[in-house]
Amino acid sequence: MKYIFQIGIIAGISFVAELLYIFLPLPVPASVYGLIILFILLCMKVIKLEQIEDVADFMLAIMPILFIEPSVGLMTSFEAIKGQAVVLVLMCILSTVVVTTVTGLVAQTIIRIRNRKDEMTVGGKEHE
Numbered sequence: 001m002k003y004i005f006q007i008g009i010i011a012g013i014s015f016v017a018e019l020l021y022i023f024l025p026l027p028v029p030a031s032v033y034g035l036i037i038l039f040i041l042l043c044m045k046v047i048k049l050e051q052i053e054d055v056a057d058f059m060l061a062i063m064p065i066l067f068i069e070p071s072v073g074l075m076t077s078f079e080a081i082k083g084q085a086v087v088l089v090l091m092c093i094l095s096t097v098v099v100t101t102v103t104g105l106v107a108q109t110i111i112r113i114r115n116r117k118d119e120m121t122v123g124g125k126e127h128e
Contacts, residue, residue, distance in 0.1 A: 006055035009047060013037050 017034030041047040074081070081088065 003055055006052050009052050010038075010055060010059075013041070 014030070014034050017030045017032075017037060020033045021028070021030035038047070042049060
């Protein structure tokens with residue numbers, strides 16, 4: 001029953017994200033809306049991590065399987081993209097470097113903010 005509840009929460013957020021995608025005239029995919037909604041709900045403690053953690057871990061574990069179909073699709077369409085292969089590979093490399101760099105910078109920023117917060121807190125009590 002716990003897993004059904006967790007899937008229901010994630011499915012509900014995905015449904016709201018799809019509605020936002022349909023009704024808002026912005027070029028933002030529904031999945032991005034869903035991630036933003038989930039992030040906000042987790043930060044505001046409306047949803048606790050424990051309420052979705054098991055199903056989220058399972059989804060992360062099976063994520064590589066979800067990339068098989070697009071990869072096979074690329075292999076079957078190779079003749080159509082053969083002339084652009086170098087450009088596509090360079091775009092993949094560049095986007096990977098950019099995403100990795102931005103992710104690292106964001107992670108470092110969050111760590112610094114937490115460290116400052118921890119320095120301001122001594123023994124669980126904040127300085128006044």
